[in-house]
Amino acid sequence: MMQASQTQAPPRPAPGRGPAPRGRRVCVPAWQGLGFEVLARQLSRKETPFPFGVPDGTYFYRARHGIYHLFRALGFGPRDTILAPDYHSGNEVGAMRASGAQLRFYRINRRLEPDLEQLDKLSRSGARALFVIHYLGWPQPMRELVALCRERGMLLIEDCALALLSGTEGRPLGAFGDFAIFCLYKTLPVPNGGLLLQNAGPLRGLDRLEWEGCGMASVGGQTAELVVRRIRGRWATVGGALSAAKGGVGRALRVLPAKRVTVGDIGFSLADVNTRISGLSRHLLKHFDYEGIRARRRANFLRLRDRLQGSVTMLRDDLEPGVCPLFFPILVNDKETAAAALWARGIEAVQFWNHGDPEAAPQEGPDARYLRDHVLEIPIHQDIGFNQVDYAARQILDLNLQ
Numbered sequence: 001m002m003q004a005s006q007t008q009a010p011p012r013p014a015p016g017r018g019p020a021p022r023g024r025r026v027c028v029p030a031w032q033g034l035g036f037e038v039l040a041r042q043l044s045r046k047e048t049p050f051p052f053g054v055p056d057g058t059y060f061y062r063a064r065h066g067i068y069h070l071f072r073a074l075g076f077g078p079r080d081t082i083l084a085p086d087y088h089s090g091n092e093v094g095a096m097r098a099s100g101a102q103l104r105f106y107r108i109n110r111r112l113e114p115d116l117e118q119l120d121k122l123s124r125s126g127a128r129a130l131f132v133i134h135y136l137g138w139p140q141p142m143r144e145l146v147a148l149c150r151e152r153g154m155l156l157i158e159d160c161a162l163a164l165l166s167g168t169e170g171r172p173l174g175a176f177g178d179f180a181i182f183c184l185y186k187t188l189p190v191p192n193g194g195l196l197l198q199n200a201g202p203l204r205g206l207d208r209l210e211w212e213g214c215g216m217a218s219v220g221g222q223t224a225e226l227v228v229r230r231i232r233g234r235w236a237t238v239g240g241a242l243s244a245a246k247g248g249v250g251r252a253l254r255v256l257p258a259k260r261v262t263v264g265d266i267g268f269s270l271a272d273v274n275t276r277i278s279g280l281s282r283h284l285l286k287h288f289d290y291e292g293i294r295a296r297r298r299a300n301f302l303r304l305r306d307r308l309q310g311s312v313t314m315l316r317d318d319l320e321p322g323v324c325p326l327f328f329p330i331l332v333n334d335k336e337t338a339a340a341a342l343w344a345r346g347i348e349a350v351q352f353w354n355h356g357d358p359e360a361a362p363q364e365g366p367d368a369r370y371l372r373d374h375v376l377e378i379p380i381h382q383d384i385g386f387n388q389v390d391y392a393a394r395q396i397l398d399l400n401l402q
């Protein structure tokens with residue numbers, strides 16, 4: 001295991017100055033795309049793994065809707081406190097706040113783990129729930145957290161939005177808590193989808209939701225994006241042209257009065273909370289090669305780690321068995337410049353969580369602030385081949401990102 005500063009490279013020129021290399025255009029898309037192999041798999045339907053086969057699961061259009069409905073169904077109000085991490089996307093916090101619950105924030109350290117001592121103290125004040133995020137696939141210390149919740153009579157909610165298919169100690173993440181929430185479209189090429197698991201038994205109220213559809217335009221637009229992204233990853237020039245054309249068509253169609261619910265954005269709106277997952281996402285979920293997805297992500301992670309070891313500051317370089325990494329997180333001084341330099345070379349690096357929930361900012365600890373300022377995500381998803389991993393590694397080394 002490695003602390004953030006252990007792989008710091010010696011000083012070299014600032015990143016982003018060098019020209020993009022000549023030669024065939026390469027693209028490493030930030031997220032996975034959808035290809036025709038999923039059609040072939042329709043013929044060989046297999047069992048879907050956890051969390052899909054679990055009986056007490058409710059599917060939503062987005063995970064944040066599930067979080068909102070969870071706390072509403074549990075009857076949380078202004079006197080009920082949820083302990084939530086100071087390092088968060090803002091969407092999950094917005095959903096909890098909209099449910100009417102009170103929030104208190106505990107600190108996350110530079111290894112993406114909770115400050116257990118502080119959590120212990122905070123939990124003595126009568127909080128009703130502990131909300132835990134498994135960051136980028138890395139598991140939180142579940143034995144300790146389960147024990148703490150049991151001792152203090154708190155509900156345990158696992159946020160697995162970034163940790164689908166990940167596990168620890170032989171069990172999948174999302175199986176430890178009373179409830180667990182998953183964002184499906186972050187790991188899988190589906191146009192939308194969130195899943196709320198009720199490990200403690202079915203929640204009354206969820207069965208009476210007045211569901212609304214998301215509209216064809218939302219599903220069509222996002223599915224087109226998934227297909228184009230796949231093409232961009234394979235044939236950068238053609239894919240780039242298709243992306244541009246798709247953007248133009250999308251803008252033109254926006255004038256039509258069709259319902260659209262976005263994914264992957266920041267914010268929380270009560271207007272969308274009853275939107276159900278699309279039929280297409282539910283269908284696709286039956287046909288992915290889940291074992292292959294996890295294996296590919298792990299292999300890409302290990303290869304990139306191998307290529308960058310000693311030259312780049314890695315946020316986490318440990319990968320225990322069962323972990324399914326979402327991205328490869330590195331630490332850089334200037335995220336914006338580094339991301340721009342990588343994008344110029346076709347690597348769609350993601351600036352991870354620059355800001356959280358605005359109202360939570362005063363309670364944010366120094367480590368969360370540090371992570372917001374420095375974490376940059378390098379794609380290692382299942383659509384990326386070793387040639388793309390090696391290309392990304394060469395560009396990162398060439399740019400001397402630090």
Ligand SMILES: Cc1ncc(COP(=O)(O)O)c(C=O)c1O
Nearest residue numbers: 062063064089091092161183194
């Ligand atoms: C940790 C975490 N929880 C929950 C969510 C909400 O996911 P969704 O976009 O499906 O609402 C996100 C992403 O926004 C997230 O990063």
